[in-house]
Amino acid sequence: MSKITLDLFRFDPAVDEEPRRERVDIDFPDTSTVLDALEYAKAEVDGSISFRRSCRSAICGSCSMNINGVTGLACKTPIREVMRADNSVKIDPMPNFEPMKDMVVHMDPFWDKYARLKPYLQPADKDEDHERERRVSPEDMKKLVAVANCVMCATCYALCPVVSVDPSFAGPAAIAYAYRFIEDTRDSKQQERIAQISDDYLWLCAHCYACSYCPKHVDPHDRIIDTKRRSIAVGQTDAPGPRHALVVAKTIKQTGMLAENEVIAGTIGRFNFRGLLKVMPLGLRMASKGKIPPLFMHPVQKVEEIRTIFESMEVPVA
Numbered sequence: 195m196s197k198i199t200l201d202l203f204r205f206d207p208a209v210d211e212e213p214r215r216e217r218v219d220i221d222f223p224d225t226s227t228v229l230d231a232l233e234y235a236k237a238e239v240d241g242s243i244s245f246r247r248s249c250r251s252a253i254c255g256s257c258s259m260n261i262n263g264v265t266g267l268a269c270k271t272p273i274r275e276v277m278r279a280d281n282s283v284k285i286d287p288m289p290n291f292e293p294m295k296d297m298v299v300h301m302d303p304f305w306d307k308y309a310r311l312k313p314y315l316q317p318a319d320k321d322e323d324h325e326r327e328r329r330v331s332p333e334d335m336k337k338l339v340a341v342a343n344c345v346m347c348a349t350c351y352a353l354c355p356v357v358s359v360d361p362s363f364a365g366p367a368a369i370a371y372a373y374r375f376i377e378d379t380r381d382s383k384q385q386e387r388i389a390q391i392s393d394d395y396l397w398l399c400a401h402c403y404a405c406s407y408c409p410k411h412v413d414p415h416d417r418i419i420d421t422k423r424r425s426i427a428v429g430q431t432d433a434p435g436p437r438h439a440l441v442v443a444k445t446i447k448q449t450g451m452l453a454e455n456e457v458i459a460g461t462i463g464r465f466n467f468r469g470l471l472k473v474m475p476l477g478l479r480m481a482s483k484g485k486i487p488p489l490f491m492h493p494v495q496k497v498e499e500i501r502t503i504f505e506s507m508e509v510p511v512a
């Protein structure tokens with residue numbers, strides 16, 4: 195047994211005007227999980243402590259919360275791994291969500307983005323046209339298995355800095371799930387699905403890798419890259435996001451460096467005079483500070499090595 199202090203976020207909108215903190219002391223084995231400790235505190239100390247949970251086995255996705263500043267599943271987090279020097283553990287609701295009561299949050303924005311995907315198969319033909327179920331080859335299935343493990347815990351969504359500044363961004367889980375249907379050979383709506391997830395700001399992802407901390411190893415960030423690549427492969431390139439990706443790759447492959455003038459023109463669109471006029475004041479301010487990038491760039495030494503990397507990674511280029 196160890197003396198453990200749970201430093202809890204408490205908020206009940208029925209009685210509290212502002213969130214407050216409460217420290218709850220328990221005698222509990224530090225070999226247990228954070229969820230076990232919360233369950234004990236609720237059963238033995240204060241029955242009003244609120245949090246979501248169900249399976250206790252990292253399957254249902256209910257118990258994601260912020261533990262010492264890092265969001266993760268409470269049922270998968272051993273207490274002794276997160277206990278601070280004073281034997282306390284700080285527990286808060288997931289960030290990027292509005293608290294409902296204590297560690298329980300309003301999940302609606304997360305579910306709304308998921309529902310927009312139409313997260314079910316939409317085959318071109320009818321079930322009755324098939325004698326048996328529709329088959330997927332093991333090779334094609336391999337692409338979908340990791341995403342199918344997603345338990346919709348929203349840990350990745352809570353960790354995403356882009357969601358925190360722009361709540362209209364679909365977020366990592368929704369994009370990963372879009373990928374799961376885009377790559378499913380039984381589905382017939384690939385173009386529509388790519389268009390929909392692009393409308394939900396697929397290209398806003400800043401590739402910070404924060405969502406790589408996924409308790410089910412879905413690696414949503416890698417699926418975001420796959421989805422972007424797929425959208426370019428099927429020709430959905432007439433938007434600032436894909437144009438930016440393609441022109442950045444092109445200039446680096448050509449010279450080994452980022453040709454910023456070309457990137458700006460390529461992203462906005464060379465004949466988009468209104469868009470180019472909009473960035474003109476920024477360009478003039480940069481020029482007045484001597485920060486205008488060179489108009490022509492010579493390839494760096496060993497640029498061939500850079501080109502070989504691009505080719506080996508099959509990076510799409512404008």
Ligand code: SF4
Pocket residue numbers: 343344345346347348349350351366367370407408409410411412413414
């Ligand atoms: S991708 Fe991972 S972190 Fe995100 S909702 Fe699914 S299981 Fe949770």
Ligand code: SF4
Pocket residue numbers: 350353354355356357365366398399400401402403404405406415418
């Ligand atoms: S990699 Fe993209 S989706 Fe993932 S946390 Fe960073 S910005 Fe968000």
Ligand code: FES
Pocket residue numbers: 246247248249250251252253254255256257258267268269270
């Ligand atoms: S209780 Fe189900 S994932 Fe933690």
